[in-house]
Amino acid sequence: MGFETFGKVSFTSETKAAAFVDYLAQGKVMGTRCKACGTAYFPPKMDCPSCPDSETEWVEITGPGKLIAYSTVHYGPAGFEDDAPYTIAVGEFGNGLHIFSRISKDIKVEEIKPGMKLKVVPIKLTGDRLSYEFQKA
Amino acid sequence: MDDVAIVGVGQSAFTRKSGVSIRELCFDAFKEAMTGLDLTNKDIDASITCSAPEYDKQRTPSGLISEYLELTPSPAFYIESVCSSSTTGLRVAYSLIKSGLHRVVAVIGFQKMSELSSRDSAERMGRGADIMWEAPFGISMPSGYAMFAQAHMAQFGTTVEQLARVRVKNASYGAKNPKATYRKEVTLEEVLTSAPVATPLKMFDACANADGASCIIVASADVAKKVSKIPIWIAGLGAATDTMSMSGRKSLTSLSCAKDAAAQAYKMAGVKPQDIDVAEVHDCFTISEILAYEDLGFAKPGEGARLVDEKQTYVDGKIPVNVDGGLLSKGHPVGATGGSQMRTIVRQLRGEATEAQVKNAEIGLVHNIGGVGQYGNVVILRR
Ligand SMILES: CC(C)(COP(=O)(O)OP(=O)(O)OC[C@H]1O[C@@H](n2cnc3c(N)ncnc32)[C@H](O)[C@@H]1OP(=O)(O)O)[C@@H](O)C(=O)NCCC(=O)NCCS
Ligand SMILES: [Zn+2]
Numbered sequence: 001m002g003f004e005t006f007g008k009v010s011f012t013s014e015t016k017a018a019a020f021v022d023y024l025a026q027g028k029v030m031g032t033r034c035k036a037c038g039t040a041y042f043p044p045k046m047d048c049p050s051c052p053d054s055e056t057e058w059v060e061i062t063g064p065g066k067l068i069a070y071s072t073v074h075y076g077p078a079g080f081e082d083d084a085p086y087t088i089a090v091g092e093f094g095n096g097l098h099i100f101s102r103i104s105k106d107i108k109v110e111e112i113k114p115g116m117k118l119k120v121v122p123i124k125l126t127g128d129r130l131s132y133e134f135q136k137a
Numbered sequence: 138m139d140d141v142a143i144v145g146v147g148q149s150a151f152t153r154k155s156g157v158s159i160r161e162l163c164f165d166a167f168k169e170a171m172t173g174l175d176l177t178n179k180d181i182d183a184s185i186t187c188s189a190p191e192y193d194k195q196r197t198p199s200g201l202i203s204e205y206l207e208l209t210p211s212p213a214f215y216i217e218s219v220c221s222s223s224t225t226g227l228r229v230a231y232s233l234i235k236s237g238l239h240r241v242v243a244v245i246g247f248q249k250m251s252e253l254s255s256r257d258s259a260e261r262m263g264r265g266a267d268i269m270w271e272a273p274f275g276i277s278m279p280s281g282y283a284m285f286a287q288a289h290m291a292q293f294g295t296t297v298e299q300l301a302r303v304r305v306k307n308a309s310y311g312a313k314n315p316k317a318t319y320r321k322e323v324t325l326e327e328v329l330t331s332a333p334v335a336t337p338l339k340m341f342d343a344c345a346n347a348d349g350a351s352c353i354i355v356a357s358a359d360v361a362k363k364v365s366k367i368p369i370w371i372a373g374l375g376a377a378t379d380t381m382s383m384s385g386r387k388s389l390t391s392l393s394c395a396k397d398a399a400a401q402a403y404k405m406a407g408v409k410p411q412d413i414d415v416a417e418v419h420d421c422f423t424i425s426e427i428l429a430y431e432d433l434g435f436a437k438p439g440e441g442a443r444l445v446d447e448k449q450t451y452v453d454g455k456i457p458v459n460v461d462g463g464l465l466s467k468g469h470p471v472g473a474t475g476g477s478q479m480r481t482i483v484r485q486l487r488g489e490a491t492e493a494q495v496k497n498a499e500i501g502l503v504h505n506i507g508g509v510g511q512y513g514n515v516v517i518l519r520r
Contacts, residue, residue, distance in 0.1 A: 007273025011264060042384065043270035069291075069389040071283035072336040073275060077259035082276035088280055090383055098384040100271050109336075114291040131273070 007131050009079045016046040023058065024122040024130040031097065032056040042097050063094035063119045064137035074108055085109075091134055092119045103134045141234045142361035142368035143518065145170035145354035146480035150316045151468040155348035155511050156288040159195060160205040163247050164493040166352035167206055167405075167474070175364040177240065178207050181354070183239040185214045185229055187222035187246040188472030192253060202245055212394040219265055220421065221368035221507035222246055223351060223475035224228040224514035228374055230355040240360050244353040246477075248470035250346035258346050265508050267382040272433075278424065279343055280335035281383060281509030283374045286424035287337060288389040293439035300423040301328035302445045304341050307310075307420060307459050310452075311466020313492035316477075318347045318468030320410065328423075342423040347468025351476025367487045372500070373406030375399055379510050386510075394513030395432035395504060410434035413456060413517075414498040415485045417478035419506040420463040429504050430458070433515070460485075475505040475514065486520045 002018035004010045023030045025040035036054035046056050070089035076082070087103040099120055103112060117137035125131055147169025149155070149162045163186075171178075184206070186199035196199055203213035219226040223246030230242040250258060262278040289295045302350035308323040323341060331341040361368035386431055387393065403409060410433060418429035430441035435456050445452050450458040461481040463469065464474060483499035484490040503516040 003269070008275060015269065019271075043267070043382065069284040069288040071280045071287055071338075072333075073277060074282045074333040074335065075259065075277070075279065076256075076275055077263045077277050078254075078256040079260055080263075081256065083275060086275060088274055088276055088284070090284065090386075090389065096387075096388070097428065098368050098381065100276075100384040102274050109337040114288070 311462025349470035377400030
């Protein structure tokens with residue numbers, strides 16, 4: 001339970017990583033790290049296949065990161081039509097850790113430039129839903 | 138190495154709305170594949186049906202198709218790797234024959250995309266990405282590839298005009314393909330002014346959802362030599378994956394699953410990119426074809442677009458690509474697409490591609506990708 005409030009439309013309700021949403025409510029975007037081998041995971045992963053016996057711990061994503069790739073979606077899939085146009089993107093947040101998110105609508109499309117500095121920020125969506133987005137760092 | 142061959146190839150017409158059932162679409166493909174072969178349905182000792190189930194009403198379609206084509210009691214298998222399902226089916230058919238378990242295997246791919254609206258299909262495709270971490274943001278297939286296009290343009294200076302030239306080329310061949318959904322030429326202007334779908338990609342940079350089926354008959358060498366005048370040999374096979382998530386990708390300017398699959402297939406076939414006479418690549422979007430040129434080694438990284446600028450991928454160029462119109466003209470009935478690509482290469486190698494025949498084609502290649510580079514299959518065929 002708990003994960004069904006994540007994002008515009010969530011397709012998952014139950015997950016060991018549901019605390020991610022509680023952290024969002026506290027204003028934090030978290031990844032995880034394997035306590036044994038130290039591998040950092042984003043999206044968060046509560047299991048490490050290389051060290052199946054180990055545990056993972058939550059680690060806050062601080063940043064800043066930089067924009068690697070993006071696209072402004074004009075044709076939204078069913079369930080997302082009303083949001084379009086919106087911009088999806090991948091950002092790099094150090095040590096090869098990539099984050100997929102939307103870019104805040106506060107940034108004009110013309111201002112979006114590859115390589116620009118980003119931070120990843122928790123946001124509230126309508127209907128008490130929680131997500132995160134890229135904002136200017 | 139010449140021990141498994143393709144003896145028959147067929148496809149239905151690909152259309153926006155077929156007006157027939159999936160079993161009848163599959164029959165059309167089967168009928169063409171069996172034409173001229175000294176084989177009947179009773180000789181097919183296994184079948185592999187390929188589709189992406191999210192678009193289907195029929196559950197476990199392998200049983201249904203096996204019954205309709207009267208292939209029972211031979212075993213019937215079902216394979217899915219979204220848009221690359223039917224070349225994954227070919228890989229399984231090859232293994233079944235190599236192992237000696239079977240001698241003649243039918244690989245049947247289908248999809249009836251008109252069962253759903255394009256928006257609902259886009260939602261299913263969004264759920265073909267990571268549903269926990271990426272689908273909730275509204276990712277779609279076009280926007281996944283659009284990020285590759287944007288990154289390629291930023292890193293290498295590829296332009297929207299160059300992307301558009303891929304559609305112009307493929308439309309010029311689609312115009313000649315009686316089985317293609319879109320059978321008319323388009324101008325650069327028309328592509329550039331079409332509606333935005335996911336920047337920088339526009340409607341004419343995208344393949345259309347379509348209904349259709351394909352069928353490939355695969356046989357062991359002894360059977361192939363008996364039943365077919367020109368067996369086409371499976372010389373190389375490669376298959377690889379990359380992460381489901383976009384955030385897991387090491388590169389957003391190339392598809393590593395395609396590069397890995399190509400390296401395996403070239404090695405197995407003992408050939409190099411410059412030995413390929415004709416290729417079918419997975420041009421679900423214009424950018425996808427440019428990525429394919431580079432991932433297959435037809436061009437250096439970043440230089441793919443030049444091939445189409447210089448018309449090197451036209452039928453009389455250095456390496457003709459998608460001279461049947463590609464997915465961009467034919468339309469993309471997900472599970473059927475790989476089989477249609479195979480059909481084109483087999484017809485080219487047999488010298489039967491009357492619409493746009495590459496002269497003396499002896500070695501051909503198929504590049505078929507599932508999802509936004511999640512699954513990659515490369516097949517090398519030889520006359
Ligand atoms: C681009 C897209 C959003 C268009 O949406 P659509 O609702 O299917 O299109 P429409 O019904 O609005 O099309 C109206 C007309 O535009 C034209 N058109 C639509 N798509 C076209 C295309 N790709 N190429 C050329 N013309 C096209 C046709 O004239 C069409 O009329 P038709 O239905 O009689 O053929 C849709 O084709 C799409 O999602 N394509 C990508 C599919 C995909 O991602 N597949 C997986 C890739 S691996
Ligand atoms: Zn570990």
